[in-house]
Amino acid sequence: MRKGELIFEGNEKQVFATDHPDQVIFRYKDVTVAYNNVKRARFIGKGALDNQISAILLDYLNRNGVETHFIERIGDQEQLCRKIEIIPLQVVVHNRIAGSLAYRLGVEEGYRHSNTIVDLRYNNDELEDPFINRDHAVALGLATYQELDGMYNNARRVNELLKPLFHKAGIELVDMKLEFGRASDTGAIIISDEISPDTCRLWDEATGERLDKDRFRLDLSRVVESYTLVLTRLKQVTETE
Numbered sequence: 001m002r003k004g005e006l007i008f009e010g011n012e013k014q015v016f017a018t019d020h021p022d023q024v025i026f027r028y029k030d031v032t033v034a035y036n037n038v039k040r041a042r043f044i045g046k047g048a049l050d051n052q053i054s055a056i057l058l059d060y061l062n063r064n065g066v067e068t069h070f071i072e073r074i075g076d077q078e079q080l081c082r083k084i085e086i087i088p089l090q091v092v093v094h095n096r097i098a099g100s101l102a103y104r105l106g107v108e109e110g111y112r113h114s115n116t117i118v119d120l121r122y123n124n125d126e127l128e129d130p131f132i133n134r135d136h137a138v139a140l141g142l143a144t145y146q147e148l149d150g151m152y153n154n155a156r157r158v159n160e161l162l163k164p165l166f167h168k169a170g171i172e173l174v175d176m177k178l179e180f181g182r183a184s185d186t187g188a189i190i191i192s193d194e195i196s197p198d199t200c201r202l203w204d205e206a207t208g209e210r211l212d213k214d215r216f217r218l219d220l221s222r223v224v225e226s227y228t229l230v231l232t233r234l235k236q237v238t239e240t241e
C-alpha cells in the first residue's frame with residue numbers, strides 16, 4: 001500500500017490518499033483540542049493510543065455485524081480505512097448524564113436514567129456543532145429520513161455492543177459520539193470516524209475516575225496514563241475472547 005497525498009488535515013488527525021481508489025490512511029496526531037478548538041495541547045503518545053483503542057473497538061464492531069470504515073492498523077499512529085463521503089452529522093448516545101447535557105437538562109452530572117438518549121448535532125465548527133433534529137437534517141439535504149433511521153438504529157446497536165465490552169474491562173461507557181459516511185465503493189452508510197477516549201466518556205467503574213478527554217477538558221492531569229489504562233484493559237478483554 002503506497003501512501004499518497006494529504007487529502008484532509010484536521011486538528012487531531014490527517015487523511016492520506018493511497019494507490020487504491022477506495023482506501024485512505026488515517027493518521028492520529030499527538031494533538032488534542034477541546035471546546036470547539038479553543039483549548040489545545042500536545043501529548044506525546046496520545047495519537048498511538050487513540051489509534052490502538054479505536055482499532056480494537058472498530059474491529060470489534062466489524063466482527064459483530066456493524067460496518068465501519070476500519071480495515072487494519074498499519075503503524076503506530078496509522079490505520080488503513082475505507083474511503084467515505086462525509087455526512088456532517090454527529091450521533092451522540094448517552095447512557096448517563098454528563099457534560100453539557102447535565103447543564104441543558106438541569107440535573108446533576110452522573111444522573112442515571114433507564115433509557116438510552118440519542119442526540120443529533122450538525123458537525124459545523126462555525127456554528128459550534130448545534131443540536132438539530134431529523135427534520136433539520138433532511139431540510140439541509142444531509143440525509144434522508146430512511147438514512148437517519150439507519151444511523152439511529154446503528155448507533156443503538158453500537159452502544160449495545162460496546163457498553164458490555166467496556167463493562168468487562170471495568171469501565172462505564174457514559175456517552176459517545178459517532179459519525180457516519182457513505183462508502184465510496186458500495187455507497188453503504190458506515191461508521192466512519194474514531195471511537196476512542198477522545199469521543200467517549202469513560203468512567204472507571206471501581207473508582208469513578210474519568211479516563212477520557214475530560215481529563216484534558218477539566219485540567220485533571222494524567223491524560224496519557226488514563227488512555228493507557230483504557231487500552232490495557234480493552235486488550236485484556238478482547239485478547240481472551
Ligand code: TYD
Nearest residue numbers: 092099100101129175176177198199200201
Ligand atoms: P455532548 O453531550 O454532545 O457534548 P459535551 O461534550 O459538551 O458534553 O458530548 C457527548 C460525547 O460526545 C462526549 O463524550 C464528547 C463527544 N463529542 C465529541 O467527541 N466531539 C464533539 O464535537 C462533540 C460535540 C461531542
